[in-house]
Amino acid sequence: MPLTGIIVGAGHFAHIQLEAWQEVQGARITAVLSLTMENAQQLADLYGIRAFDDWDTAIREMQPDFVDICTPPDSHYHYTRLTADLGLPVLCQKPLAPTLQEGEALVAYCEQRGVPLMINENWRWQAWYREMKAMMDAGMLGHVYSAYMAMRPGDGWGDNPYPVQPYFKEMKQFLIFETGVHYIDTYRYLLGEIDSLYCQVRTLNPVIQGEDLAVIHMNFRGGAVGLYDANRVTYMEQVRCPTYGYMTMEGTEGKLRLEGDGSIYYTPRGGIERKHEYVIPTKGWKGGCTIATQQHFVDALQEGSPFETSGTDYLASVRAVYACYESASTNQVVHLNAAANN
Ligand SMILES: NC(=O)c1ccc[n+]([C@@H]2O[C@H](COP(=O)([O-])OP(=O)(O)OC[C@H]3O[C@@H](n4cnc5c(N)ncnc54)[C@H](O)[C@@H]3O)[C@@H](O)[C@H]2O)c1
Numbered sequence: 001m002p003l004t005g006i007i008v009g010a011g012h013f014a015h016i017q018l019e020a021w022q023e024v025q026g027a028r029i030t031a032v033l034s035l036t037m038e039n040a041q042q043l044a045d046l047y048g049i050r051a052f053d054d055w056d057t058a059i060r061e062m063q064p065d066f067v068d069i070c071t072p073p074d075s076h077y078h079y080t081r082l083t084a085d086l087g088l089p090v091l092c093q094k095p096l097a098p099t100l101q102e103g104e105a106l107v108a109y110c111e112q113r114g115v116p117l118m119i120n121e122n123w124r125w126q127a128w129y130r131e132m133k134a135m136m137d138a139g140m141l142g143h144v145y146s147a148y149m150a151m152r153p154g155d156g157w158g159d160n161p162y163p164v165q166p167y168f169k170e171m172k173q174f175l176i177f178e179t180g181v182h183y184i185d186t187y188r189y190l191l192g193e194i195d196s197l198y199c200q201v202r203t204l205n206p207v208i209q210g211e212d213l214a215v216i217h218m219n220f221r222g223g224a225v226g227l228y229d230a231n232r233v234t235y236m237e238q239v240r241c242p243t244y245g246y247m248t249m250e251g252t253e254g255k256l257r258l259e260g261d262g263s264i265y266y267t268p269r270g271g272i273e274r275k276h277e278y279v280i281p282t283k284g285w286k287g288g289c290t291i292a293t294q295q296h297f298v299d300a301l302q303e304g305s306p307f308e309t310s311g312t313d314y315l316a317s318v319r320a321v322y323a324c325y326e327s328a329s330t331n332q333v334v335h336l337n338a339a340a341n342n
Helices: 012-021 037-047 055-062 073-085 100-113 127-137 166-170 175-191 289-303 311-330
Strands: 003-008 027-033 050-052 066-069 090-093 117-120 144-151 194-202 213-220 225-231 245-251 254-258 264-268 274-276
Touching (some): 003 055, 012 027, 012 037, 050 055, 066 073, 117 289, 127 254, 127 289, 175 225, 194 311
Parallel strands (some): 003 027, 027 050
Antiparallel strands (some): 264 274
């Protein structure tokens, strides 16, 4: 029997997740819960599932095996607590919570009750990062000494930036908290834990409250150096291309570069650059990452195996986010607490 879940939230990303749930093996979503019935019903009708605006009624009538939380961060802890009190597994969207303290409390709440908690961090599941990791594991880059990511979605210019997610404009901490966390987590996936970092931020577009430019210089414990150079304002011919930008990784045996459409080009030491052929899934948003993430959640639940982005693991990415803001405000290198990062 497939597991059944309910999704909380019926906005921009709940839609994308529900589309992905159609492809996931071993589980399905049976209902959507939102603030208003009208909001929930719109999405429920699209996917032929039930709609609710009341938690207790939804739980009583649907008896789910898990809960998929896809609301804004300020209600993640609330729904995580409600779910954990029922002893049910939680799949919770990033950003974990509005503050580091609340994020830590959310993770501790599940840990203390032995409830499985996975953060729905889908970036590292984009097909190109999986492929780059496979190339690294196959020794194609040798010992990696540096990685550079230029994030340029090109959607932050003018009086009406971010039309897809207008709430971005009001966020006091924006680029690193909302989007940079994806890249910090992906860097950790590729290069391991961060030892120290230095960060600078700017607000280029005056109609938004938070930063829309961030440059983060990361030192990894394994010895590699990473640069995340992010800017949402620079003009781009293609707005929000699949990878949101381009990336390079360089090592002793070769180097690669990632293009905006997910293409990877590889140059072995002493050789010439060639396109590296691999399959990019066409379903599942940004290289199949929503399907892959949700499938990983279901597989791990069924096998009793660990989540890549368990709450505990993900706190290392969240702590790095706050270390960035600390670095930017003090203009100092911040050393991440080794014990907390393990
Ligand atoms: N992983 C990704 O790639 C990715 C991309 C976009 C958004 N997100 C995350 O997904 C989450 C939702 O973002 P979104 O863009 O869908 O936001 P949104 O504003 O479009 O939708 C939020 C939905 O949650 C509902 N909601 C708000 N508070 C609620 C509450 N207390 N109880 C029940 N429902 C409530 C709203 O009515 C709305 O339906 C955020 O945490 C966001 O950061 C992740």
